[in-house]
Amino acid sequence: MTTHPTERSAPADHTPVTFHDHLLPGIGTGRYRITVDQQLPAGDLPGAAFDPVRQIVDVRAAQFRLDPSWVHAVHPAPHSQGPFADLLPHITLTPAALPWEREPFTGGTGVPARSPWLALLLFGEGELPGDPNALGTPAMVTVRELLAGDATVTGPSLDADAVDPALLDTSCHIVDVPRDLLAQLLPSPAELPFLAHVRAGGEDAPSSPDRDTAGPGDQDAHAVVTAARFPGTGRGRYVAHLVSLEGHRPPGQAEGGEPVRLVSLHRWTFTSCPASGDGFGRLAERFTPGNGEHSAAPLRPAPLPGAGLDDELAALLDQGMVPMSHVTETGERALAWYSGPFLPRVAPATPRPESGHFGDADGLLLHEPRTGTFATGYACAWNLGRALALADPGFSTTLVRLRHQGRLRRATDHQYQTYSQQIFLSGPLTSSSGVKKAGLAGTAEPMADVPGAPSRAATPREQFEELLRGDALGALADSLGTATDAPAAAGPVPVTLTTPVPRALKRSTTGPSPSPDAKEAAAWLAGLRVLGSVPFDYLVPDQRMLPPESLRLFHVDRAWLDALLDGARGLDRHPRADRATDAELDALLDAAGPVPAAGLLLRSALVPGWPALRIEALDGSGTAPVEVLRREALGADVLLVLFDRMPDRLTFGEPRQGLHFGVDDEGRVALRSLSPGEVGLSLGRSLSVTGDAALTRTTPTGARMLDVGALAARLAENVKPQSSSLTPAEFAVQLVRAPERLSLTFEGTTR
Incomplete structure (x- = not known):
């Protein structure tokens, strides 16, 4: 339960981000006694009085540790370097009510109402005796030791009985701050409310029909705690500590000269350097034209300076092909060219076999006539797909079971068609009422199958096959026939002569729904189509193609993706027997969404420093967004983004x-x-x-x-x-x- 502030806060009706003063919990932390007393209106009746029922309830909140997932973002980014002298460090927390779940300082200190119990303190090098280099390495004690106190420091005055006993033996981080330094850095009780607020909404927030009336209690709300200290104008390392003020006295009211022990709930370090280029703006500006290898460019291997390559080799490098050592089936070593799925150009269409799928990698080994070598990119993709499929026992088992089920259906259809044709040529004829008719000459021989000949009755074997095919209702109707107790019509029974159609030709035009195995296999293949589980070396075969602090754009080779999927789905595949299964998988993959056509690779400090980095891609009109099919960090500083088409404009922004x-x-x-x-x-x-x-x-x-x-x-x-x-x-x-x-x-x- 939460209560929203009643006073007008700062948002505008049309702004994407809404600011609120605070978000107060409906009830404060502590121990409460709930008493339920019930009495009937007629108190003089026997049994009208009931004994009151009492229940003790403990309301608890975070106190000594924070869940790391609660920290949404910090600024400056951890371990970053940049010109931060004009910025106030801050931390964004996912529980929007967290800073107001407890009370700051001890009672009777004149703290304004609705003040946060958290404060963000910034320390420079040489200021903390326990961390002189500002590395963010606080000491650790148990909660029991913290509450017991230490004669050499002044710790928080907290009631040990009000602490959850399960937390007493857990560890917490502490930082001992000299008292005079803390008096200079710690905000006053009147300043605390200005250093915390709630922020809701934003373009990254999920849209809702009542966005205009959204409040701080929404799921997209965040609490923000800001420091009151600017980093220095010169170069220096700093450590920011989110500390608890619960149980302490305000600055100037504490007695003694010993250091003050604060509980550090979260901490990070950064370096402020006016000449540094590691701020967001300077990092992003490196991708603009004219910055050498840092500029945004197509993903291709760059020839070494002074290599003196001839035009043919330079042309292959310009197309995104990388020279590799190739071992043939006979064990000979030769030079080959490899190209992954990311190319600096639009890949030409590759002819497909008549069956639509390559059954092995040999058919994908292409000859490069200009150099007399082989191009192994598609063959490597096929072998990689086969290896990934074999490495996943769940997918391989599902695919083999799906193929066996398809072959069983195919064999049943073939057998059913054979029986239908035999019965059609030799079965007895019947009238439409089910009465057998003799031949024209009064013999017992069946009539020939000519147009206008009377229909025949279904044989028991044919009815059994009908049951196997799932048409149980029609088979039972044929077996039971018409009601025998119905009164016979006067006069001769009319005979309608028809030519029966073999049941093998009576197929449903809609077709059966996909089986669960087919859906599961198609979902796995759809994930592989966006290059999930593909090793990075297959994507970027040469590390020089993606230097540090670079942005590379590429087209996605559709033929490479097809070869990858052909290798994965080639397990236990028979070209003729599995055509129906292949067609079913193809239909499901077509319905799974668009295929990646372009993308980008970003290798920069922006990736770890801004995990929620905003990337907007637009087409040539400048208004239609390009769909993002996959966005994933492939390493500590590498981000992969795949689009459904090539964008004409990219925008990088802070969250x-x-x-x-x-x-x-x-x-x-x-x-x-x-x-x-x-x-x-x-x-x-x-x-x-x-x-x-x-x-x-x-x-x-x-x-x-x-x-x-x-x-x-x-x-x-x-x-x-x-x-x-x-x-x-x-x-x-x-x-x-x-x-x-x-x-x-x-x-x-x-x-």
Whole structure:
């Protein structure tokens, strides 16, 4: 249960991202006693009074550890380097109510209502005695040891009886902060509410019919906790700790000089360097033209400088072919050319055999006449598909069982057709009433099968075959015949002479529905068609084709994909006996969706630094999106994206939930409107922050701290004169820095 804030928060009706001040849980953590008392209206009746029923209920929430999956994103990215001096680090959490599930500090300290119990603290090198290099390596103690206290530090004052006994022997991370340093870095109780808010919606959020009325309790809502410290203007490593303030005293109220022990729920490190190129903008700008091997380009092997290759060899490299060592069936070693499914050009159509599928890899070994060598790409694809199919016992068993079932149906159809033809030529004739008729000369010989001859009765064997074919109702009707107790009509029984049609020709035009085995096999093949489980070396045979910090585009060779699937589905395959099964699989694959036609490979620090990196692909019109068939990280820094067609424009952007907070390059905040219907729109004015000593201060340790309370008041004077301050959501709107985007246009793309 949650309660939504009643005061107006900062969203605009048309903005994709909505800000809210907080998301309060319906009930706070702690131990509650529920008493149920019941009494009947007539209290003087016997048994009218009932003894009250009492139940003790413990409401618990995260306290000493966080589930790693709850951390949606952090900024700056872990282990990144970039010009972060003007940004306020922040962390985005998936449980939107998490920062308000507990109370900060100890009771009676004058903390404003709805203050978060979490704070994000930023430490530089040499500031933490236990982590002088800012590597993010906190110490670990058990919860029992934390609650017992240590004479050398000041820990949180928590009630051990209120802690879940199952957590006492679990470990938690701690960080011991010198008291004077903590007094400089820890926000005051009045500043805490401005450093946490709830963000809902965004273009990445799932659409819903009531998106205009979406609130912070939606599934796409996230809690954001921001630090109040800017990284230094020079180069330096920093570690950010998300700490718990529960059980501590506010800055200035604590006594003693010993360090303060804080519980660290999450931490990450980064390096602020003004000249670094590892920020999002600088990393993405490397893909623009003119940056050498970093620029976006087709995926092809680059010849070595000064190699002096002739035109024919250079042409093969330009087509995406890589020279490889090839071992023939006789054991001889020779030079061959390999090309994977990703080519810098549109692959020519490859002739297919009459059966539609290659039965072995030998038929896919192509001869390259210009160099007198072989092209082994398609043969390797066939062998790879066979190896992947054999390595999956579930698929191989399903496919073999499907083929055997198909052969059994084929044999049954053939046998049924043979019996039908024999019976059609030799069976007795009957009238439409089922009465046997003699020949024209009064003999017992059956009449010849000529047009107009009387129909015959189905033989027991034919009725049995009808049952095998599943037409049980029709077979039983033929067997039972008409009712014998029906009154006979007066006069002679009319005879209708018809020519019977063999039952083997009476086939349903709709056909049977696909079997479960066929659906399962087709689903596995559809996953293989988007290159699932294909080793990376088959996709990029030469690592020089994808250098660090590069973006490579490619066309997908449909013939390579067909060869891959032919090898996988070639298990226990007979070209003639399995035609029906192959046709069934082909129909299911055609209905499984489009086939990859193009794609991109991104090898960059953007992949680990921005896991939710936005990639938009548009066609030549600039409005129709290109469908993404597969998007998957193939390694620590490699991302594969497959499209249904070649895009003409690509846009890379930071995630919407990864909005930054801070000032611009000149240390100013761009003022935004807070009027209804215009929230977030620029007012065309700005406010100097880092250049104003009343808004930022430098601590004795050299930390650049933002005076949150003074800035909120100053912003209110400029954007909300009728109020003396802003709400947390309105404050976040003013400090937002829009996500960076990079658009690449490819003119004249070969489609």
